[in-house]
Amino acid sequence: MNKLKIASSAVVCVESKLKGTVSVGSMTVIHPKASVIAEAGPIIIGENNIIEEQVVIMHRLKDGEEWDESRVLKIGSNNVFEVGCVVNASAIGDHNVIEAKSYVGEGIEITNGCIIGAGCQLTVPEKLQDNSVFSGSSCSLSIAPDRPPAQTLQLEFLSKVLPNYHHLKKVKKPEQVN
Amino acid sequence: MAYLTQPNYVKYACSCGLLKPITKMYFCRHCLKLRCGYCVCHEVDSHYCSNCLENLPSAEARLKKYRCANCYDCPHCFHTLSIRATSVTRNSEDGSKTASKLYYLACFFCRWTSRDVGIPDQASATGRWPERENENSETIASLIEYFKVLALKERIDKEKIFHTPRRNFSHFSKLGMTAALVRKRSGLPSLPLGRDADLTSLPTIVPSVASETVEPLPAEMFTTAPDLTKVTTLSQRFSQPDIQPELTSEMWPIHKHLFIKRSQRCRECEHNVYKPEYNPISIRFKIQLAAFYHIPEITLLSIGELKAGVPSEIVVRLCNPTQHLTSVDFRPLPSAMEEDLLWERQVQLCEERERKDSQRTSLTPGSLNTSLGSSLTLPASLTRQLTLYEPPRRVRLDVSSSVQLPSCGIVLPPRDDAAEYDDSAEKHNFQDDPEVVVWRKSNKAAVKFSITPDKTLASNEEVKCGFVLGYGYVNTMAALEGHKEPQRVELQVKVLLSLGTVVSDE
Numbered sequence: 001m002n003k004l005k006i007a008s009s010a011v012v013c014v015e016s017k018l019k020g021t022v023s024v025g026s027m028t029v030i031h032p033k034a035s036v037i038a039e040a041g042p043i044i045i046g047e048n049n050i051i052e053e054q055v056v057i058m059h060r061l062k063d064g065e066e067w068d069e070s071r072v073l074k075i076g077s078n079n080v081f082e083v084g085c086v087v088n089a090s091a092i093g094d095h096n097v098i099e100a101k102s103y104v105g106e107g108i109e110i111t112n113g114c115i116i117g118a119g120c121q122l123t124v125p126e127k128l129q130d131n132s133v134f135s136g137s138s139c140s141l142s143i144a145p146d147r148p149p150a151q152t153l154q155l156e157f158l159s160k161v162l163p164n165y166h167h168l169k170k171v172k173k174p175e176q177v178n
Numbered sequence: 179m180a181y182l183t184q185p186n187y188v189k190y191a192c193s194c195g196l197l198k199p200i201t202k203m204y205f206c207r208h209c210l211k212l213r214c215g216y217c218v219c220h221e222v223d224s225h226y227c228s229n230c231l232e233n234l235p236s237a238e239a240r241l242k243k244y245r246c247a248n249c250y251d252c253p254h255c256f257h258t259l260s261i262r263a264t265s266v267t268r269n270s271e272d273g274s275k276t277a278s279k280l281y282y283l284a285c286f287f288c289r290w291t292s293r294d295v296g297i298p299d300q301a302s303a304t305g306r307w308p309e310r311e312n313e314n315s316e317t318i319a320s321l322i323e324y325f326k327v328l329a330l331k332e333r334i335d336k337e338k339i340f341h342t343p344r345r346n347f348s349h350f351s352k353l354g355m356t357a358a359l360v361r362k363r364s365g366l367p368s369l370p371l372g373r374d375a376d377l378t379s380l381p382t383i384v385p386s387v388a389s390e391t392v393e394p395l396p397a398e399m400f401t402t403a404p405d406l407t408k409v410t411t412l413s414q415r416f417s418q419p420d421i422q423p424e425l426t427s428e429m430w431p432i433h434k435h436l437f438i439k440r441s442q443r444c445r446e447c448e449h450n451v452y453k454p455e456y457n458p459i460s461i462r463f464k465i466q467l468a469a470f471y472h473i474p475e476i477t478l479l480s481i482g483e484l485k486a487g488v489p490s491e492i493v494v495r496l497c498n499p500t501q502h503l504t505s506v507d508f509r510p511l512p513s514a515m516e517e518d519l520l521w522e523r524q525v526q527l528c529e530e531r532e533r534k535d536s537q538r539t540s541l542t543p544g545s546l547n548t549s550l551g552s553s554l555t556l557p558a559s560l561t562r563q564l565t566l567y568e569p570p571r572r573v574r575l576d577v578s579s580s581v582q583l584p585s586c587g588i589v590l591p592p593r594d595d596a597a598e599y600d601d602s603a604e605k606h607n608f609q610d611d612p613e614v615v616v617w618r619k620s621n622k623a624a625v626k627f628s629i630t631p632d633k634t635l636a637s638n639e640e641v642k643c644g645f646v647l648g649y650g651y652v653n654t655m656a657a658l659e660g661h662k663e664p665q666r667v668e669l670q671v672k673v674l675l676s677l678g679t680v681v682s683d684e
Binding site for chain 2: 115117132133135136140141142143144145148
């Protein structure tokens with residue numbers, strides 16, 4: 001059940017907490033003290049994601065449910081999870097920015113290009129429209145004409161700098177873990 | 179500095195009758211009175227943009243409608259917009275590719291960009307962004323012009339009627355200013371005087387015409403569900419009153435409002451109590467007569483259990499912020515009747531002084547000038563300090579407990595910034611009553627007294643107590659103004675303490 005699969009170019013710090021079956025795509029950066037917890041089913045993280053410190057990504061087990069290998073939480077590519085955000089979403093697409101200290105409740109489906117502003121608390125289960133932008137204390141919603149730009153420079157920088165100061169989780173093949 | 183954020187437990191009575199915490203008050207060193215934001219004259223010193231910190235003269239600021247020409251606010255969330263650059267490669271005519279930068283405005287809070295509404299990217303970062311023309315601007319300008327001339331005409335007609343010299347103690351001459359000066363001071367444009375103005379014809383204006391027919395609502399209004407993300411909110415509309423966009427696609431960047439630096443002047447003696455430096459970058463003050471630099475500060479240290487009708491003990495800390503030794507004493511608040519009497523007497527005194535003053539000034543040649551005509555010379559009263567006597571106001575102190583105040587006064591040593599670091603500091607030998615002074619440390623002393631909440635108070639009702647704090651103040655201004663010795667004066671201030679709520683007996 002505790003299968004960890006990390007792509008070779010991914011940077012996953014040892015101090016991060018990965019629980020359950022988690023697979024991390026290439027060029028994805030997971031900072032120390034970030035947690036990715038797969039309770040209900042596997043979490044598959046795509047490419048070029050940044051998961052910053054104190055982020056909690058949960059695939060939460062509901063009451064009376066059991067681990068189900070087929071219930072996958074898929075996180076797309078080019079997403080940024082900023083410091084301290086809590087994400088319990090049921091699906092996450094590509095090019096999203098979950099800003100610092102925001103909260104995404106259970107049953108919310110984040111599509112593509114969405115921005116959850118700093119401190120915004122989303123609790124109503126729904127499928128977000130593409131390029132939705134939530135901001136401010138009242139979570140006012142607007143629709144941006146295009147998605148936020150990818151953080152390629154930041155990713156390159158992090159994947160260069162983080163290994164200098166942190167131990168990384170070893171890249172293992174899933175067979176070896178078992 | 180916790181007391182800056184905590185609720186106001188200790189309030190002082192301002193000379194204007196309001197109760198305020200000491201942090202929100204000023205102390206006029208010239209007339210030795212407490213002042214608060216409501217009883218000082220506010221004057222605009224300078225206009226500046228809070229984003230680019232550009233300092234604008236007031237005439238220019240008015241011309242620009244008190245908005246910055248270069249900085250913008252987000253029309254969506256009113257946060258300041260930032261300029262962002264993107265690099266694009268352009269094919270020039272000879273086929274080679276040149277990289278160039280294009281700039282657009284972006285809000286880093288709600289991610290609104292100027293591209294959202296189709297404002298073209300600019301080639302230079304400092305360049306002027308396209309302005310939207312207000313279709314009503316001509317009408318507005320013509321209306322303003324019309325009413326300016328109308329106002330002038332009415333004013334001159336009025337002056338024709340009252341041609342006789344005005345009474346000396348009219349509003350303007352009392353301040354030592356003429357009408358023109360007042361206009362100038364308050365930032366209004368000066369009016370062309372008398373005969374120079376052309377008053378024969380009023381400019382023509384086109385009156386608006388009311389129409390019977392109202393445009394019908396579009397059919398989509400009834401057929402399609404409203405998309406709230408495309409409709410602006412009321413605050414977004416009101417932020418652009420000239421356009422009032424209904425759709426988010428019509429929102430344009432808002433020019434940033436200018437901020438002001440203001441100085442505050444004592445109403446009675448016209449001395450500044452607060453004056454910032456003109457430079458918008460500087461956060462320092464030329465004059466800062468905050469009350470907590472001059473009058474003893476009271477902080478609540480501990481409060482005993484508050485029960486209706488049962489005495490309990492409270493401890494307050496007194497702190498002397500001045501460089502001079504001071505003594506404080508406590509007196510009970512005057513009763514309502516005493517206060518009425520006192521008030522009436524003070525009002526009478528004030529009126530009397532005013533009458534005397536006006537008699538005196540009516541004989542001086544300077545005031546004659548003011549009454550004869552505004553354009554002759556500067557009246558002498560402008561250079562002389564004129565005092566404006568303010569009738570005192572009654573202070574409403576709702577007290578819900580009786581206080582047993584210490585009968586003896588307490589001496590507070592001067593403030594010494596180095597005392598904290600000096601272990602061998604001399605011990606002041608004050609003959610303190612241990613029943614009153616709990617402890618003492620440099621310029622602070624903790625004082626204990628007992629209060630009895632009123633018997634009628636129900637549980638969870640607030641207990642308030644008040645007293646008159648008398649303190650000695652050394653007026654150093656007197657030394658500057660020619661008297662040899664700094665004068666020592668005894669001042670009083672009413673203090674109201676909010677002690678919390680009554681606990682029930684159970």
